[in-house]
Amino acid sequence: MSYMDKTTGIPEQGITPPIPDTGEMPDREWRKDDKTLTNAELTLEEQDWFCDARPTPAKPAWGPVEKFYNWARANSLWILAFGTGCGAIELRPLVTARYDISRLGMQPRPTPRQASVFMIGGYVSIKTLKRIVRSYEQMQGPKFVVAVCSCAINGGMYWDSYNTVKRIDQYIPVDVYVTGCMPRPEAVMAGFSKLKELILAGKAEGQNLYAEKFDWYKANQKQVIKDWNMPDYNW
Amino acid sequence: MSLVTKLIWTFISLGIVTIWGLTLTGIVAKIFARVQGRLGPPVWQPFIDIIKNNAKRTAVSHGIMFYLGPVFRIAGGIGTYMFIPAIYGSLYFSNFSVSGDVFLVMYFIFFGQLGMALGAGEGGHPYSAIGVARGLAQMTAFEVPFALSVISLAVQYHTLNITEIVAAQQGGILSWTLFTNPLAVIAAMIAMLGMNMYNPFSVVIAPQETPIGPPTEYSASFLGMLATNRGIFNAAKMVLFMNLYFGGATNLVEMIVKTFCIYFFSVFIGVAFPRFKTEDAIRFFLKVPTLVGILAIAVFLI
Amino acid sequence: MKELYDTISLQFTLKDFHQQKPNLAFATAEKQQLIALLTYMRDVHRYTHLVFVTAVDWLEENRFQITYMLHNYDIKADFGIRVMLDRDKPVMESIHHLWEQGRVYQRELHEMFGIDFPGSPGVNEPMILEGWQGPPVMRRDFDTAKYSLETYDHRPRDTREPESHMKEKLYPED
Numbered sequence A: 001m002s003y004m005d006k007t008t009g010i011p012e013q014g015i016t017p018p019i020p021d022t023g024e025m026p027d028r029e030w031r032k033d034d035k036t037l038t039n040a041e042l043t044l045e046e047q048d049w050f051c052d053a054r055p056t057p058a059k060p061a062w063g064p065v066e067k068f069y070n071w072a073r074a075n076s077l078w079i080l081a082f083g084t085g086c087g088a089i090e091l092r093p094l095v096t097a098r099y100d101i102s103r104l105g106m107q108p109r110p111t112p113r114q115a116s117v118f119m120i121g122g123y124v125s126i127k128t129l130k131r132i133v134r135s136y137e138q139m140q141g142p143k144f145v146v147a148v149c150s151c152a153i154n155g156g157m158y159w160d161s162y163n164t165v166k167r168i169d170q171y172i173p174v175d176v177y178v179t180g181c182m183p184r185p186e187a188v189m190a191g192f193s194k195l196k197e198l199i200l201a202g203k204a205e206g207q208n209l210y211a212e213k214f215d216w217y218k219a220n221q222k223q224v225i226k227d228w229n230m231p232d233y234n235w
Numbered sequence B: 001m002s003l004v005t006k007l008i009w010t011f012i013s014l015g016i017v018t019i020w021g022l023t024l025t026g027i028v029a030k031i032f033a034r035v036q037g038r039l040g041p042p043v044w045q046p047f048i049d050i051i052k053n054n055a056k057r058t059a060v061s062h063g064i065m066f067y068l069g070p071v072f073r074i075a076g077g078i079g080t081y082m083f084i085p086a087i088y089g090s091l092y093f094s095n096f097s098v099s100g101d102v103f104l105v106m107y108f109i110f111f112g113q114l115g116m117a118l119g120a121g122e123g124g125h126p127y128s129a130i131g132v133a134r135g136l137a138q139m140t141a142f143e144v145p146f147a148l149s150v151i152s153l154a155v156q157y158h159t160l161n162i163t164e165i166v167a168a169q170q171g172g173i174l175s176w177t178l179f180t181n182p183l184a185v186i187a188a189m190i191a192m193l194g195m196n197m198y199n200p201f202s203v204v205i206a207p208q209e210t211p212i213g214p215p216t217e218y219s220a221s222f223l224g225m226l227a228t229n230r231g232i233f234n235a236a237k238m239v240l241f242m243n244l245y246f247g248g249a250t251n252l253v254e255m256i257v258k259t260f261c262i263y264f265f266s267v268f269i270g271v272a273f274p275r276f277k278t279e280d281a282i283r284f285f286l287k288v289p290t291l292v293g294i295l296a297i298a299v300f301l302i
Numbered sequence C: 001m002k003e004l005y006d007t008i009s010l011q012f013t014l015k016d017f018h019q020q021k022p023n024l025a026f027a028t029a030e031k032q033q034l035i036a037l038l039t040y041m042r043d044v045h046r047y048t049h050l051v052f053v054t055a056v057d058w059l060e061e062n063r064f065q066i067t068y069m070l071h072n073y074d075i076k077a078d079f080g081i082r083v084m085l086d087r088d089k090p091v092m093e094s095i096h097h098l099w100e101q102g103r104v105y106q107r108e109l110h111e112m113f114g115i116d117f118p119g120s121p122g123v124n125e126p127m128i129l130e131g132w133q134g135p136p137v138m139r140r141d142f143d144t145a146k147y148s149l150e151t152y153d154h155r156p157r158d159t160r161e162p163e164s165h166m167k168e169k170l171y172p173e174d
């Protein structure tokens, strides 16, 4: 099979890549105006239940205060682990006695509302992507995403699967990738240290990125999720 | 002392007790971790968590009651503390103990949970509702032995004023309620296990099965508020128990040592035992501890 | 199990007997007789447990093969009954009235192979592929790699031949 050019990795002819990221908002019929979302896929009754506000980028606090906040954020990472694939099994050694991430101030958190790191553990199928988007949007910012496993980066061994997305960063912003199939707990911890560095440097602004390029992300999500039956943005 | 100075001193003591309560939480987390063979989070981790939670940029609210839930909770915590004399005989740390008695304090212990139940209910998350139902059921159950024990104290000392109860216990270790009325102390200490919600009575917050219990939907600064309250409330309860059963404290160091020891009792049980189901917990509280409490009253009535 | 096969053969048209293990055998049945055969096996020969229902796509012969695996708890033996379907018109009778769990297998087969089981409850609902719009995915003429490349974006990357790459990296002067 030669779908991929061996040397450059660029797919051959006849392939429709997702909408290119040109920075401008694509004109979609589901966008009423710049302020509200239409939630067009929901029934009229359901539209009443959900908020139609768009996410807005949040301004960081005043310099030194933000630095202090970032220090607190970096030292109190609460993880929402989404065990999408086999890589999620690595979270168990992480929280138990051998690698014990709680000494770094991290702890697993069972609800997206309270977590600040979204850990995606493995391949992402379309069905899971729906849940990922929902959980990600329900997290309160600033929120960070760590994608563990090769499958989350480029499809890994599921590169030719009909139901697995490659490149999660086209659907939600990802701060840190951890390679490996599956990565050792040490590698995951190295990923978290990297995330800490990013937060301390004030560079982990995935939430603002998501808010700014919301239309691009939404368009990508809707392109692969064919039965979109949830609100456009469920905070 | 004018009311204003008293208020200021009360808030200073509230600040101290908050810091102590949060440190206590940190120490306990560390102890739990060491028992499980881990290193555990640093002792100051609760403070970082609270800062982080308050530093969140967004927070989601589901309505007015949802806002008021944590407010009620923290009002319950502060209210509990306000009417307990933290240090016996101290002009500055006796709070408003002259204006309220032990029944008011018991009411405040209950009050926070009820407010939380309303708030969490408006969040609309089914797990919140489960947590609330379990929490209220368990609380009603452990309130029975605790109330019996307090009534026994009232019969014993002929007063409900906490300061007077502490005053009656002065003069040597043997005049503590622990030795003058051991049955009441047993009932109350078992009730305290339920109050602190460590194992075996931790099914309310059950972090694995129902995410985190009532505060499932609470995020950001709401959660920060709840965490702060956990510090205040824990310390206030310990101070209350110290006053009622362990002779109170005459200085700050004594208070800290005594509250730590009382708290450690519940931690000790917590690391050693598995968890009760809710109905088992209720059954447990309504059996032996209740009987012990009734006995404690009966002994003094006869 | 040969005796069992011979006994059944008195009443039903069976062929291709194949004994795989002492307690595992297969035979191919007629499509029209299948329900009667399964009922007979279940009620008379006490093959009471439906282990699984699965399908094989014989693309070259233009056929689907459905295998019903039955288990007898008394003698601890399995008997697999195969039926062949026309690949252009894959319709099979439902067995959900014999075994309630059969409908789950049928739903799966409907989704994965596009085999229809009229009358089976909920057979048209999606099972694991939510909102799938392509062809049934387990059919062998569905090219999953091609579909994947056309639908999802790839992360561009450098792919190198390890041998020559390391040579270049370590001994650039050669």
Ligand code: SF4
Residues within 6 Å of the ligand: A085, A086, A087, A121, A122, A123, A148, A149, A150, A151, A152, A156, A157, A180, A181, A182, A183
């Ligand atoms: S990279 Fe390997 S371990 Fe991780 S999800 Fe993919 S196949 Fe599983």
